[in-house]
Amino acid sequence: MKLEKILDKLGSIEKNSFIKIIDNIISKSPKNAKQIDRILSSSDKGLKSVDNQNISKIFALTEMEFQDHIKSEFQEITSQLDILIDIIIRDGNCIMKQDWLSRLYDTEVKHLKSKIKSLNADFENDKSELSNFRKRDYKIYKSCLKTAYHNDIENNRDAKITSDELSIMITLSEQLGLSQEEVKLINYSILPIKKIDIQDIIKGLKNIGVIFYSNKENTIYVADEMVRMLRGVRKKEVAEKFYRRTLKLLREPIINQIGREHNIDRKLSYSQKIEEIIKEGVSFTSLLLEHIYKQGSTLTERKKTLNELCEKGLNIPNLKGSTLDDKIQSLIHHFENVERDEKVGISLDGFDKMLTELNISLPKLNKDIREQFELQDEYVLKADFLLDYNIKPRDILDLINKSDLTKFIKENGIKQRGDDILNILEHYKDVENLFLENFENVAYRNLNLLKDNGITIKESELGIKFEELTKTILHSIGFNVDETLKNSLNTKKDMMDILLNLGNKEIIIVECKTSKEKGYNKFSTVSRQLKSYQNLALKNELRIVKILLIAPEFSDDFVTDCEMDTEMNLSLITASTLSNIADAFKSSKYNEFPHVLFRDIVINEDRILKALSK
Template identity: 55%
Template sequence: VINDLKNIGVIFYSKKTNTVYVAQEVVKLLREIRGKSIADKHFRRILKQLREPQINLVCKKHNIDWRQPLNTKIDSIINKGISLTNILENEIHKEGTYLNDIKKFINELNEKSFNIPNPTKGVTVEEKIENLIDYFNEMEKEEKVSISMDGYENLLVDLKKNVPKSNDVIRSHFELQDENVMDISYLLEYNLKPRDILEIFQEDMLKDFCERREIKQRGDLISNILDSYMDTENLYLENYENIAFRRLNELKENGIQISDAEIGVKFEDLTKTILQKLGLNVDESLRKQMNTKNDKADIIINIGKNEVIIVECKSVKENGYNKFSSVKRQLKAYFDMAEKNGMKVVKSLLIAPEFSDEFINECELEYELNLSLIQASSLYNILEGFKSSNKEQFPYKLLMRDVLIKEDRILKAIK
């Protein structure tokens, strides 16, 4: 069977690891062949927004026992392959419901339950339902997990501790083959995110979990749990590149509310946090002592023996930072400022989302400032690589060699 599926292009197969891989595009196609407009996990999310009497109407029309617990009824509807469009258009409405009332119901579902952009888009009922389907199919392509990776990892640890047989529930529900499935990397390979996991548990189990973890129970339990695992610092760090590029829309979609005016300071603060996590001595008291009214360095790294590294941060919307002359003037002023305070500047670093070829070329010709350039994405990746190394402090001398810091070389060196 595996050989046949491989030959017609449905799957990839690794003989070495005995593993079958299915591409997302193929998953979507197979879903369409089975008559499913969206993933089962999103279908469940929609059904959970309906009132129980509406779910009962669907059950009665399809010979499903409507006296079962709500979650069991929802699973039965999904497993029967009942059409989402049919449910929203016909099956949850009593006979004689006006067309305008059906449209109003779908508009409210789109707006209040899922905060869909342009919730009233579409004239006919079919177009409005298509708007909902498109929203969830776009969501399927996204990699964001709504909370930080660390938050997701902590959630899985706490579920394992506090919810009996949680591993078995997840494994059985999503038909996963490994014995231990409560691993963040493993679940994300199957595109299973925190909300997808929480939605499969019965309400009484979630209530018990909230009680044990001292999470508020008023309102929506799943939203309350996700909020408590938000871990803002890591969420900001995971969006470090978006902040560097001032991508306000992407930040908003990832749960970060910030104004354009606040981004510059936030980029500096996050850069300090990354450098501190690398074990470097970000010396705030020395920076304040050195800074003047007109010349204010963003970050000073104190490496001892009266030697420092000066770090300048630039967050910009345009691709390819290209203002070398202004940066040169700034850094030269900081060099002079450091020397007046008896400090020797052994290195200067400029961190920006990316740099133009022209900027890099000009930097290569500059010898006085001993300047190196680091892209924001590279700095974040260096931090991630450093976490898995056995070092307590990042060897800063690795930053001394290149004009444009090559993350691959540094990651290889620290490993």
């Protein structure tokens, strides 16, 4: 769930710790201080009075400093911050009830204690599968950590790892090729794990600003933006779902090779070994630099293997970069963009339909998804629910094995030639709803964004399409879009776009305008057009309740000219506002939109949304 959406759900007290940390960062003149000041200049009372959208923007501008603040917290070695952060950044753990976090924490502690016991046994056992080379790496790291920890005790100080010591230990672990899990096991073999009470865990995470806690809902929220930042703190370059997507393209001998290097049980199944590699926190970069290639591969062969993996497996053509490092960074950057992107790839209705039909074909899928993403709810195959957890259609399909995908495709009449997952996504695209979800992009005539969202349309068709979509939206909020009456009034010279028939000879005239330019600014032209429609209606003894002009946005000059006009009862409404009103209307008590709410010069979205929610 996005930070802004979480902030909208919470009260001021529940946001207080987070706001205090950002306020403290701002007071120390961060890198983007000038941009932050421009946002704060609109408020006289400081950060607390800034709206949630701008708080999200300020967080983005202070992300680097916020990350440094979190890193400094790792010096408090009894906080178990590495364990807790690794739990909350897993896919599916961004929204949790208190008891669910408690259960995940208990499970993690038991799992770590068991693995520490096994690791210690491997140290002592000459016949263990752990190679002498790997034992040497573990012993080097363990000895250095022991010194860093115990030198404080010997000097009669509180035991802690200083920031300098921590940076050295991180560098050492990277040079030894240790995974996050291996580092954790060695750390907690020196500093035994003491279970922390769940209330203290929540308080601690809330105080350092990484979670929000709603007392009313007894729910923990971790913003998508915070998850990405915390992954950076933990040196995890990509989300688990992208890591899994990449690993599933590798042959089992390669997976076994990675498993051997990180002490993963080779008796596990192929899928279990993949999950263990992800849990181990093996660096994605080192995986693609070293681990996925045949022994003795040349640099040219490695580049070719990586290119094939991206082009044929991940459907990413023309991976940028001349060196292997550059190509890997390009892939990481690609996954970051996909994750930040709010596009679903198919419409919400299409996503829901896909989930419903998956549940029929594969009855165990709901249980599998719950377990994979550690979700608490019983039934999770719902589009809105999954999107709150940033789980998209592709992420679901990636978890289904090949034979089950084939079964689903055959049972639902989906194209069988080519890539199975892409064929399924295309089948459930639901173009009409996809257009509605891209209503604002159509208004802005943004062909590139429409193409990125899976919509193909000629630029010459955008004006007509915007009009059609506006009719659909107005119809969905209960208006009578009367084509018959409109056609009877229109002449060859004067042709209004949309007419809403309110009955009793009362109408609303709607005009639709698309524009590439920022700020629609053609009042003189459009006012002549609207006045001619007004005269047409009045000649036919119709009462015009309102004239609505819908465009992507309006310039200040346009709004001023509109305010000065005394001949028309004209209101301006942006495409995004109309779209948001339609969304709010779905859950309101009204069967027909109360048009009296259209009374501003520029329609006030917040006021209307509040009115609909009552």
